[in-house]
Amino acid sequence: MTRLRHSARLATLLTVLAGALLASTALASNCDKGKPCGDTCINVNYTCHVGAGSAHSTSLSAATVSYAARPGDLPDPARTPGDVLTMDVARICTPGYTKTVRDVPESLKNAVYREYGIDHHAPYSFEVDHLVSLELGGSNSIRNLWPESYTSVPLNARVKDRLENRLHELVCSGQLDLATAQRAEATDWVRAYTTYVGPLPTR
DSSP: OHHHHHHHHHHHHHHHHHHHHHHHHHTEEEOOTTOOOOTTEEEETTEEEETSOOTTOSSOOHHHHHHHTOTTOOOOTTTOOOOBSOOOHHHHTSTTHHHHHOOOOHHHHHHHHHHTTOOOOOTTSEEEEESSOGGGTBOOSGGGEEEEESSOSSSSHHHHHHHHHHHHHHHHTTSSOHHHHHHHHHHHHHHHHHHHTOSOOOO
């Protein structure tokens, strides 16, 4: 009789756990890496988890930090959609142009780190990078900045630098429209790399 009671309790417990699992699954859906899942979802490990916090919220939850600050990711487009200073091809193709417009003070860099929930980091582990690069007319607005890892592999700030240089070369040689280059960087720089540079590095 005691064994039967234990079996009944175990069956009840398994039923409750299965129900909870189904409910959790119902509150999640697949989504693309580095893309927001909507106003009530956060992309964590390719899954939109309802209730983890808003992708558009300025108050970051732990789940948001896990998503936004994971090395090698694209920036969160809700926080860093990209922003352009100029569409003047002659201007951006003038040697030394970026030195005349680069202006990201320490206070702005700190604001970018806070926006992405990064309170502490080792020296030289991140670069506050321009999504639309300065050499393609990108601005110094916080809407165009995000903390990009220097140390993650295979994707990091140095890899994006190669894309920036290649796009600048194509635009200034008349082989690529500036607006197209800016859009490629702002939308998905990783995909743009494979389009304009070649296969992504593997290590």
